[in-house]
Amino acid sequence: xxxxxxxxxxxxxxxxxxxxxxxxxxxxxxxxxxxxxxxxxxxxxxxxxxxxxxxxxxxxxxxxxxxxxxxxxxxxxxxxxxxxxxxxxxxxxxxxxxxxxxxxxxxxxxxxxxxxxxxxxxxxxxxxxxxxxxxxxxxxxxxxxxxxxxxxxxxxxxxxxxxxxxxxxxxxxxxxxxxxxxxxxxxxxxxxxxxxxxxxxxxxxxxxxxxxxxxxxxxxxxxxxxxxxxxxxxxxxxxxxxxxxxxxxxxxxxxxxxxxxxxxxxxxxxxxxxxxxxxxxxxxxxxxxxxxxxxxxxxxxxxxxxxxxxxxxxxxxxxxxxxxxxxxxxxxxxxxxxxxxxxxxxxxxxxxxxxxxxxxxxxxxxxxxxxxxxxxxxxxxxxxxxxxxxxxxxxxxxxxxxxxxxxxxxxxxxxxxxxxxxxxxxxxxxxxxxxxxxxxxxxxxxxxxxxxxxxxxxxxxxxxxxxxxxxxxxxxxxxxxxxxxxxxxxxxxxxxxxxxxxxxxxxxxxxxxxxxxxxxxxx
Amino acid sequence: xxxxxxxxxxxxxxxxxxxxxxxxxxxxxxxxxxxxxxxxxxxxxxxxxxxxxxxxxxxxxxxxxxxxxxxxxxxxxxxxxxxxxxxxxxxxxxxxxxxxxxxxxxxxxxxxxxxxxxxxxxxxx
Numbered sequence: 001x002x003x004x005x006x007x008x009x010x011x012x013x014x015x016x017x018x019x020x021x022x023x024x025x026x027x028x029x030x031x032x033x034x035x036x037x038x039x040x041x042x043x044x045x046x047x048x049x050x051x052x053x054x055x056x057x058x059x060x061x062x063x064x065x066x067x068x069x070x071x072x073x074x075x076x077x078x079x080x081x082x083x084x085x086x087x088x089x090x091x092x093x094x095x096x097x098x099x100x101x102x103x104x105x106x107x108x109x110x111x112x113x114x115x116x117x118x119x120x121x122x123x124x125x126x127x128x129x130x131x132x133x134x135x136x137x138x139x140x141x142x143x144x145x146x147x148x149x150x151x152x153x154x155x156x157x158x159x160x161x162x163x164x165x166x167x168x169x170x171x172x173x174x175x176x177x178x179x180x181x182x183x184x185x186x187x188x189x190x191x192x193x194x195x196x197x198x199x200x201x202x203x204x205x206x207x208x209x210x211x212x213x214x215x216x217x218x219x220x221x222x223x224x225x226x227x228x229x230x231x232x233x234x235x236x237x238x239x240x241x242x243x244x245x246x247x248x249x250x251x252x253x254x255x256x257x258x259x260x261x262x263x264x265x266x267x268x269x270x271x272x273x274x275x276x277x278x279x280x281x282x283x284x285x286x287x288x289x290x291x292x293x294x295x296x297x298x299x300x301x302x303x304x305x306x307x308x309x310x311x312x313x314x315x316x317x318x319x320x321x322x323x324x325x326x327x328x329x330x331x332x333x334x335x336x337x338x339x340x341x342x343x344x345x346x347x348x349x350x351x352x353x354x355x356x357x358x359x360x361x362x363x364x365x366x367x368x369x370x371x372x373x374x375x376x377x378x379x380x381x382x383x384x385x386x387x388x389x390x391x392x393x394x395x396x397x398x399x400x401x402x403x404x405x406x407x408x409x410x411x412x413x414x415x416x417x418x419x420x421x422x423x424x425x426x427x428x429x430x431x432x433x434x435x436x437x438x439x440x441x442x443x444x445x446x447x448x449x450x451x452x453x454x455x456x457x458x459x460x461x462x463x464x465x466x467x468x469x470x471x472x473x474x475x476x477x478x479x480x481x482x483x484x485x486x487x488x489x490x491x492x493x494x495x496x497x498x499x500x501x502x503x504x505x506x507x508x509x510x511x512x513x514x515x516x517x518x519x520x521x522x523x
Numbered sequence: 524x525x526x527x528x529x530x531x532x533x534x535x536x537x538x539x540x541x542x543x544x545x546x547x548x549x550x551x552x553x554x555x556x557x558x559x560x561x562x563x564x565x566x567x568x569x570x571x572x573x574x575x576x577x578x579x580x581x582x583x584x585x586x587x588x589x590x591x592x593x594x595x596x597x598x599x600x601x602x603x604x605x606x607x608x609x610x611x612x613x614x615x616x617x618x619x620x621x622x623x624x625x626x627x628x629x630x631x632x633x634x635x636x637x638x639x640x641x642x643x644x645x646x647x648x
Contacts, residue, residue: 152599159606166613175624180636182621186551189610190543193555196562196603203596204569257636316644378644446644454648 016085026072027081027094029065030104030143034058038136048127052119055132059112062139066105073101074502078516080149080212089210093517095149098503099349103276104146106353109485110268110360111139114261117364117478121261122171129171135265138164145273149517151199152209154277158192158241165270168262169254180254187250191240195277198233201226212517214285215510222288231289234281235297242274242330245304251327252311256319256376260367263319267326268360272352275333282337283345283507290340298338302432305331309439316378318366318447325362325402325443328436329355332417335429339420345504347416350496354409354489358401361482365395368475369451378447383456388472392452394479399448401486403441409489412497528568535561548618548628555614559607563600570596 011017037058041051073079078097082088096104115135122131141161148154169181199209205225206214221227240247251271255263282290282297290297308328315321333355336348366376372388373381385392401408414433421430489496506513535557542554573592580587622628625635 152602156602156606159610163610163613166617170617173620176636178617178621178624178635179633182548182617182633183630183636185610185614185617186548186555189555189607189614190558193558193562193607197565200562200566200569203566203599204571253637314643316642379642382648450645450648457648 014087014090016082016087016091020081023072024079024081026065026069027079027096027147030062030069030108030147031094031140033062033065034136034140034143037061038133038140041133041136042130045130045133048124051127051132052115055118055136056112056115058136059108059115059139062143063105063108063112066101066108066143069096070098070101070105070499073098074499077512078506080516082517088517089208089213092153093149093210093212094147095212095513095517096147097506097513097516098499099276099279099506100146102349102353102499102503103272104143106356107142107146107269107272108139110356111135111142111265113478113481114265114268114360114364116481117264117367117475118261120474121259121367126171126259130167131171131262134164134167134171137161138168138265142269142273146276149211149513150209151202151211151214151281154280155192155196155199158195158273158277161270161273162188162192165266168265169258171259171262174257177257180257184250184254187240187247191237191247194233194237194240198230198237201233202230205230210517211280211285212510212514216514216518218285218288227286228289228292231282231286231293234286235278235293238274238277238281239300240274242271242278242334243304243327244274244300244330244334245307245327248304248308248327248330252320252323255323255326256317260319260363260370264360264363264367267322267363268356271326271330272333272356275330275337275348275352278334278337279345279348279507283340284510284513287340287508290337294338294340297334298426298429301331301334301338302429303331304328304334305436306432306439309436309443312443313439313446317376318369318378318381318451319363319376321443321447322359322362322366325440326355326359328440329359332414332433332436335417335433336420338429339417339424339426341420341424342501342504342508343416343423344420345507346497346500347413347420349500349503350416350493351410351413353496353500354401354413354486357482357486357489358398358408358410361394361398361479361486362402364475364479364482365391365398368472368479369395371472371475373451373456378450380457381451382454384452388476390476391479394476394483395448395452397483397487399441399444401490402444404437405441407487407490409486409493409496411490412493413500416497416500524572524574525568528564528572532561532565532568535564546630548621548630548633551630552611552614552618556607556611559603559611563603563607566596566599566603570599 080093080095082091082093084091138161141157144157170177243251305328308324311324312321333348333351336344372384401410404410404414418430539554539558542550570593576592578591578594
């Protein structure tokens with residue numbers, strides 16, 4: 001930090017003097033693209049005819065840059081770009097590694113598929129209330145959270161996507177939405193405030209907010225700093241964001257209330273950001289403390305996965321049942337965090353990819369079941385097999401995917417997790433994962449049985465006659481777009497396993513990540 | 524100076540959490556505000572308090588002369604204040620709308636999204 005007092009000041013000690021290579025802008029492109037498109041949509045908010053198309057273009061570009069970033073990170077290792085020319089740790093470093101890039105890409109793909117369905121699901125009033133700008137700004141927050149290398153900046157991106165999600169949640173201003181949104185908003189605000197508390201203590205202890213800097217300084221501070229307190233606070237704060245038991249009650253209160261495409265986006269993306277942040281802080285920044293907390297995390301994981309699926313068993317409303325399945329899937333991901341081995345973490349990362357696709361698809365399925373059967377309630381649904389064999393086939397695939405049965409994508413991450421649990425001789429955790437799979441088969445199988453196989457129950461005015469056939473084929477197309485990757489990953493899991501293993505390895509061996517931020521080793 | 528601030532932060536947290544434990548949305552929101560301010564003070568204290576030494580480099584020098592107060596916590600707090608302020612504005616409107624729609628600010632009565640006594644799914648057919 002020392003500068004020289006002379007005529008010409010040498011700023012290379014404090015500032016980056018070389019211009020950023022054009023290719024390195026790729027690191028922040030996943031944030032810039034949705035931000036620019038979100039701002040564009042806000043400027044042209046009265047031209048609602050164009051909103052959907054502009055948003056689709058924006059999301060397609062987002063998926064493109066996410067894919068390019070992932071390809072580059074897999075080939076070259078972590079990439080960093082520091083803002084404002086200040087040398088890290090003073091400038092905010094965006095740091096993309098395999099973990100962040102694979103999460104960002106999956107999130108982008110899910111958002112793109114969901115946006116297609118929004119053509120049908122979001123009417124004129126939804127567009128007037130700003131569905132598409134909110135969607136783009138939420139994606140900016142989501143991508144930012146996955147790619148930032150600064151823990152305070154992570155807080156800011158959390159707030160960006162949370163406030164955009166508020167706007168999406170109350171789109172339509174129905175009674176149930178306002179009720180659900182009140183609980184969602186207050187509890188999420190408390191969650192991010194806890195995150196900020198932990199960050200304040202972290203700054204007081206480390207004097208830095210740069211994650212790479214924290215990772216390399218943690219060993220030196222382990223004897224004197226309250227690192228255990230920090231790790232526990234992060235576990236609580238991000239556990240709340242991820243909807244882990246016992247801080248999960250905001251999720252079933254709110255996720256079934258918004259429009260189906262918004263519920264699908266939330267169920268697919270938002271809880272996974274909590275899981276991502278847990279992986280980043282506990283595995284990369286505080287590995288020793290994670291080891292001490294492993295037993296606790298394991299019990300939280302087991303309780304979350306089993307209580308989640310038991311909640312799903314008790315629900316007659318398909319959307320609420322799927323909300324509980326989202327909680328259950330978070331429990332399965334936390335199991336890998338509890339184990340902490342490379343196999344376990346790859347299982348978690350793979351499961352997160354699978355879960356983003358499957359949970360998005362499940363909410364879409366609930367929407368299409370209502371389209372054909374006229375209801376979300378299992379008491380009123382029935383006879384859907386006769387109405388749409390195609391929907392039935394997709395639904396059956398999703399039953400297998402959610403339950404973790406072949407040939408869908410849920411099988412392989414569960415194998416990895418069970419294998420890791422048995423390697424660590426945590427038989428109870430392996431048992432919990434298998435029991436959850438069994439109970440999920442029952443919960444999903446019953447929904448399939450009641451809605452698709454049995455004859456339509458005799459309730460008057462059951463069928464929605466007003467829905468146009470065009471919209472149905474759009475919805476089925478969207479479901480096929482979800483089903484294809486789910487099936488493909490299930491049949492050819494090798495590439496995803498390899499990426500997940502590389503991401504897990506990058507978390508455990510943070511030297512390349514630190515090297516990317518501090519190429520000279522200084523700072 | 525830090526111990527005094529630490530005690531104050533603790534007091535703010537206690538008041539904030541006490542209010543958030545209430546059943547009434549208005550009190551919860553007041554609790555949220557105090558909770559947020561407790562965090563702001565916490566960041567301020569965590570950045571070490573050094574009174575009356577502004578972080579300004581004198582003319583003719585390239586580095587500050589002697590110890591200066593830490594400017595970074597103020598930037599962090601400013602960010603946090605802006606965010607929590609906008610959240611609070613949104614939550615106030617949301618709580619008012621909820622009161623208008625549901626007719627109560629008692630969380631026990633807010634059972635529209637999760638109605639009490641919903642039937643279990645059918646056992647068979």
